[in-house]
Amino acid sequence: MTFQDLQTITLNNGKKVQVHTGLFINNEFVAGSSGKAITTVNPTTEEPIVDVQEASEADVDKAVAAAKECFHKVWRKMAAPERGQIIYKLADLIDQHAEELAELEAIDNGKAKQVAQDEDIAGSSGCYRYFAGWADKIHGKTIDTSYDKLCYTIHEPVGVVGAVIPWNYPMMMAAWKFAPALAAGNCIVLKSSELTPLSILKFAELTVEAGFPPGVINIVTGYGHICGNHLTNHPDVSKIAFTGSTATGRKIMASASDSNLKKVQLELGGKSPQIVCADADLVEAVKWCVAGIFNNHGQNCNAGSRIYVHESVYDKFVNDFKVAAEQIKVGDPFEKDTFQGPQVSKGQFDKIMAYIESGKKEGARLVTGGERHGDKGYFIKPTVFADCKQDMTIVKEEIFGPVVAISSFKTLEEAIEKANDTTYGLAGGVFSRDVSTCLRVSAELKAGTVWVNCYDVFDQSTPFGGYKQSGFGKELGKYALQEYINVKTIKILIDP
Numbered sequence: 001m002t003f004q005d006l007q008t009i010t011l012n013n014g015k016k017v018q019v020h021t022g023l024f025i026n027n028e029f030v031a032g033s034s035g036k037a038i039t040t041v042n043p044t045t046e047e048p049i050v051d052v053q054e055a056s057e058a059d060v061d062k063a064v065a066a067a068k069e070c071f072h073k074v075w076r077k078m079a080a081p082e083r084g085q086i087i088y089k090l091a092d093l094i095d096q097h098a099e100e101l102a103e104l105e106a107i108d109n110g111k112a113k114q115v116a117q118d119e120d121i122a123g124s125s126g127c128y129r130y131f132a133g134w135a136d137k138i139h140g141k142t143i144d145t146s147y148d149k150l151c152y153t154i155h156e157p158v159g160v161v162g163a164v165i166p167w168n169y170p171m172m173m174a175a176w177k178f179a180p181a182l183a184a185g186n187c188i189v190l191k192s193s194e195l196t197p198l199s200i201l202k203f204a205e206l207t208v209e210a211g212f213p214p215g216v217i218n219i220v221t222g223y224g225h226i227c228g229n230h231l232t233n234h235p236d237v238s239k240i241a242f243t244g245s246t247a248t249g250r251k252i253m254a255s256a257s258d259s260n261l262k263k264v265q266l267e268l269g270g271k272s273p274q275i276v277c278a279d280a281d282l283v284e285a286v287k288w289c290v291a292g293i294f295n296n297h298g299q300n301c302n303a304g305s306r307i308y309v310h311e312s313v314y315d316k317f318v319n320d321f322k323v324a325a326e327q328i329k330v331g332d333p334f335e336k337d338t339f340q341g342p343q344v345s346k347g348q349f350d351k352i353m354a355y356i357e358s359g360k361k362e363g364a365r366l367v368t369g370g371e372r373h374g375d376k377g378y379f380i381k382p383t384v385f386a387d388c389k390q391d392m393t394i395v396k397e398e399i400f401g402p403v404v405a406i407s408s409f410k411t412l413e414e415a416i417e418k419a420n421d422t423t424y425g426l427a428g429g430v431f432s433r434d435v436s437t438c439l440r441v442s443a444e445l446k447a448g449t450v451w452v453n454c455y456d457v458f459d460q461s462t463p464f465g466g467y468k469q470s471g472f473g474k475e476l477g478k479y480a481l482q483e484y485i486n487v488k489t490i491k492i493l494i495d496p
């Protein structure tokens with residue numbers, strides 16, 4: 001079969017868009033060596049969109065070799081301000097192509113197009129811009145030790161970074177890895193998700209226009225167990241940045257250990273609690289808790305999927321939450337005002353529906369939802385379970401869909417204990433008008449981020465990452481740069 005890179009696809013609204021379908025290596029879109037392709041599916045229609053090239057292990061080797069050569073010969077030698085300018089240009093190009101990138105995420109992932117444009121794409125360009133500013137501000141320091149010595153540290157890029165991203169925020173999860181890695185002077189091979197390759201392929205085109213030298217950015221579409229596994233085992237990859245499931249995170253740590261002990265950073269699953277106290281502003285609490293679970297159709301690592309409400313306001317909260325959940329507009333991602341599109345795939349749809357059945361069977365009270373929406377596409381009605389118990393499957397396991405488990409508490413100690421009763425520790429939230437309550441809960445929650453009187457609020461400058469089995473390492477903010485540098489100590493003996 002001859003490889004034709006540029007293909008025309010028709011969006012849900014009839015508009016035609018051209019997409020690249022090759023692997024992106026050394027600034028070129030190329031055919032995969034195996035001749036195999038991956039068919040990406042529109043979750044709204046359940047119809048195929050287009051075939052993209054599938055990367056084999058040999059293709060990963062080519063991408064890593066390109067990154068390695070560029071790192072040694074070009075990128076690490078480029079002046080930091082110049083590197084920063086290229087990243088700034090990329091941010092501008094993303095903004096200029098925001099609508100098309102959002103449309104590709106909407107058709108491929110099922111995200112509401114306007115939400116994708118306003119949050120995912122704007123958040124991505126913001127992330128590149130933030131780290132572009134850091135490119136020429138990464139430096140070591142001198143350390144005074146003794147009269148006869150000069151000691152100082154330098155911050156060096158680690159070399160070739162391997163990034164493995166999931167399907168829930170394709171552009172944004174790529175940005176959280178590319179931006180700090182590039183600013184710190186690394187070259188990258190990124191494996192995009194086999195479920196959502198399209199926006200990243202458009203992004204690849206923009207990186208050439210921005211002026212990245214060949215080999216700095218390489219993008220391979222492929223399956224996790226083949227191409228992802230090969231990348232994470234690769235001896236020439238110095239660091240892996242991963243976002244995805246805890247199960248795959250474990251495999252990646254094992255790969256790093258079995259190969260070259262590469263640095264690893266893992267942003268994994270969650271089962272994050274939101275605590276609503278008796279003195280909370282209930283209107284605000286309902287608003288934020290609804291967004292906390294239903295943003296991105298519940299396909300969110302930090303989804304606030306367990307809500308604990310003080311018994312004195314429990315019935316009102318559950319009732320108001322039900323009303324708000326039923327007002328969510330579920331539908332075609334391209335329709336105006338759609339907030340929730342389909343789940344990303346049949347696999348995720350089936351998994352979520354099985355969790356909903358387990359909630360019903362294990363005795364949780366179904367308040368609303370609990371079934372598919374419509375008869376075509378992977379749509380699920382926003383689903384609210386109340387009167388949940390700690391040992392129920394829907395309270396313990398990550399569902400990664402529009403399903404929330406609500407229960408009540410009597411004392412703050414009980415709420416904190418239940419909130420921390422999980423193997424995960426990505427995020428948490430507390431709603432109260434009392435500053436001491438807020439500070440106490442913030443201190444007690446074993447989680448990487450705690451939102452107070454809000455939820456799911458991100459800034460480029462604030463670090464994000466998990467405790468416990470939600471992973472380790474930070475993305476975003478100055479802390480993220482540390483993940484992509486090696487600190488070298490230089491000690492010079494001064495001739496007396």
Ligand SMILES: NC(=O)C1=CN([C@@H]2O[C@H](COP(=O)(O)OP(=O)(O)OC[C@H]3O[C@@H](n4cnc5c(N)ncnc54)[C@H](O)[C@@H]3O)[C@@H](O)[C@H]2O)C=CC1
Nearest residue numbers: 165166193223224225228229244245248268269301398400
């Ligand atoms: N923390 C988060 O943001 C995410 C969490 N998840 C959780 O994981 C569940 C399953 O979703 P999946 O898409 O199967 O997640 P996954 O963790 O298997 O996939 C994420 C990425 O890892 C890659 N991958 C899979 N196996 C690999 C391996 N052995 N070596 C290297 N890379 C590998 C995949 O191809 C994809 O690019 C979801 O229901 C959800 O609970 C999924 C996606 C994102």
Ligand code: BAL
Nearest residue numbers: 168243299300301302
């Ligand atoms: N909420 C942003 C990160 C993630 O879901 O993977």
